[in-house]
Amino acid sequence: MLGSITAIIQFFLGNVIDPGGFGFSRIVFGFFDIACFPVLLPVFIYLIILIFKRFSVDVDFANFALIWLIPIGALRALSWTSTNDPILLVLAPLLWVSLAVGISFFIDLAKNHFRWYTLILAVICIPILPAAASLSYWAFFSQLTLYGFALLGLMYIPVIAAVIVGARRKSN
Numbered sequence: 001m002l003g004s005i006t007a008i009i010q011f012f013l014g015n016v017i018d019p020g021g022f023g024f025s026r027i028v029f030g031f032f033d034i035a036c037f038p039v040l041l042p043v044f045i046y047l048i049i050l051i052f053k054r055f056s057v058d059v060d061f062a063n064f065a066l067i068w069l070i071p072i073g074a075l076r077a078l079s080w081t082s083t084n085d086p087i088l089l090v091l092a093p094l095l096w097v098s099l100a101v102g103i104s105f106f107i108d109l110a111k112n113h114f115r116w117y118t119l120i121l122a123v124i125c126i127p128i129l130p131a132a133a134s135l136s137y138w139a140f141f142s143q144l145t146l147y148g149f150a151l152l153g154l155m156y157i158p159v160i161a162a163v164i165v166g167a168r169r170k171s172n
Helices: 002-013 024-035 037-051 061-083 086-112 116-141 145-155 157-171
Strands: none
Touching: 024 037, 024 086, 024 116, 037 061, 037 086, 061 086, 086 116, 086 145, 086 157, 116 145, 145 157
């Protein structure tokens, strides 16, 4: 329900930042309107809910964020098909999944294996993922596909690690 409300608000408000050029403004546009903001908003809601302890059971953030993104993705798919831009239709959902699962992986790593080095790794990698997402969008938009694929591959390392850790937990 919260994702639907967010989708409706984003529909009526439009873009947070006007897209322009190929430089820093396009990176900031990619951060707020394309790649990161739809995923980071559920992060903040999830953290607020955790602070006030409104979950009675342990909730996985990745599931929370991915369910949140369903109505937003549907609305964006309808609006982005009119632009005939495959970057938005293909890349944005890939970035959303990598952010939701990657941030969830690092939160769980810091929470379940509380050591100083895992905490430092999580604190460093959680802000790197949104930066890599917006830079990957910018690289694909600027026709620098090698850099775009390299950043996208970098973003999927935590996703692969989360899948491996999840498979090991289920096999034990």
